[in-house]
Amino acid sequence: MYWQKVILTLTIILLNFYLTAQAMEQCPTVCPDGSRPYFCVCPKVEQSRPHPVYSKPKSVPNTPDAEDCNASRRPDGSDGGCPQKSYISEPEMVFIKGGCFMMGSPESEADRRNDEQQHQACVNDFYIGKYEITRSQFAAFVQDTGYKTEAQTSGKGCWSYIGGKLGYKKEFNWLNPGFNQTDEHPVVCVSWNDTQRYIQWLNKKTTRPYRLPTEAELEYVARAGTTTPYWWGNIASHDYANYGMDLCCEGLASGKDLWEYTAPVGSFTANPWGLYDTAGNVWEWSCSGYRENYTGAENMCVGREKKTDVRGGSWGSDPQNIRAATRNRGYLNGRNNDQGFRLCQDSL
Ligand SMILES: [Ca+2]
Ligand SMILES: [Ca+2]
Numbered sequence: 001m002y003w004q005k006v007i008l009t010l011t012i013i014l015l016n017f018y019l020t021a022q023a024m025e026q027c028p029t030v031c032p033d034g035s036r037p038y039f040c041v042c043p044k045v046e047q048s049r050p051h052p053v054y055s056k057p058k059s060v061p062n063t064p065d066a067e068d069c070n071a072s073r074r075p076d077g078s079d080g081g082c083p084q085k086s087y088i089s090e091p092e093m094v095f096i097k098g099g100c101f102m103m104g105s106p107e108s109e110a111d112r113r114n115d116e117q118q119h120q121a122c123v124n125d126f127y128i129g130k131y132e133i134t135r136s137q138f139a140a141f142v143q144d145t146g147y148k149t150e151a152q153t154s155g156k157g158c159w160s161y162i163g164g165k166l167g168y169k170k171e172f173n174w175l176n177p178g179f180n181q182t183d184e185h186p187v188v189c190v191s192w193n194d195t196q197r198y199i200q201w202l203n204k205k206t207t208r209p210y211r212l213p214t215e216a217e218l219e220y221v222a223r224a225g226t227t228t229p230y231w232w233g234n235i236a237s238h239d240y241a242n243y244g245m246d247l248c249c250e251g252l253a254s255g256k257d258l259w260e261y262t263a264p265v266g267s268f269t270a271n272p273w274g275l276y277d278t279a280g281n282v283w284e285w286s287c288s289g290y291r292e293n294y295t296g297a298e299n300m301c302v303g304r305e306k307k308t309d310v311r312g313g314s315w316g317s318d319p320q321n322i323r324a325a326t327r328n329r330g331y332l333n334g335r336n337n338d339q340g341f342r343l344c345q346d347s348l
Helices: 002-026 066-071 136-143 194-207 216-224
Strands: 093-096 099-103 119-123 128-131 157-159 167-169 284-289 307-311 327-331 343-348
Touching: 093 216, 099 216, 128 216, 136 194, 167 307, 216 284, 216 307, 284 327
Parallel strands: none
Antiparallel strands: 093 128, 099 119, 128 343, 157 167, 284 307, 307 327
16 A cells, blocks of 8 residues: 555656656747746746836926036037026925914004904915015017017006006007116016916916915015014015005105115015015016905906905005005006016815
């Protein structure tokens, strides 16, 4: 019995060896690891799964510096194409932690108006531009698209506050607002409609969701945690903001405020949350419809309204109009040479 088992086992082993040898001899298959398989079947290899790829926001070339331009010069020294490149200078954004605050002004505040009814408003986390949108940022859009603003296409031009004479001036537009500007000055004479076209273009170029801030967001950052009429205290001061004469509506250079008209963005001290020119320089468009009694519209971004809220005051404003609670409003196609905008984004 024992020997029978031994013989059977040996037979199986020999048969197996024979079949394997036969199979290897006949099998033409070579496995990925270089071996030849039993019965032409390669051993299973666990396929490693590729890591998921998350698309990052596209980086967008910034304003060309001298080195870029030198690198693209032709052998004869002429410019090799820098001016033809389309560059975008994206707005520098600051993260703002959301929260609740008292929006509007207390009845004790001097020069307050009836539409500043004080109430609690809450905002979510968001990002907002450190500065107002500059001429050079807007110029990149125009250069890329050939866009003409409403001041240019309407035949009426831009509303002017120069010399206290109010009214549309045909020859005024963002390129010629009636005073000298450099690339770093805030763009003016842009309507709400113009801002939407700029935003559409910028979002397409950058794949980011820029938008105008709501009225509540604008007051939240203008206050920056303070409850006084101005973020620096109770009294208006040309040391902290670019604004005008005590009586509406003419520019004034006084003290640290060296500008009769617009100042380069960021010329004054930042407010406690690191934002510049929330008071003065140019009025800023919001995305919220204007309601005299608020009614919650201050927290909403509307599609199209007859009038939207405008905030912050300008180079031509009197002290009353650069208070954090001051409200103004503009028609969607309105454009003034003391009005611009800054952008924000939801915090995703
Ligand atoms: Ca001024
Ligand atoms: Ca401003």
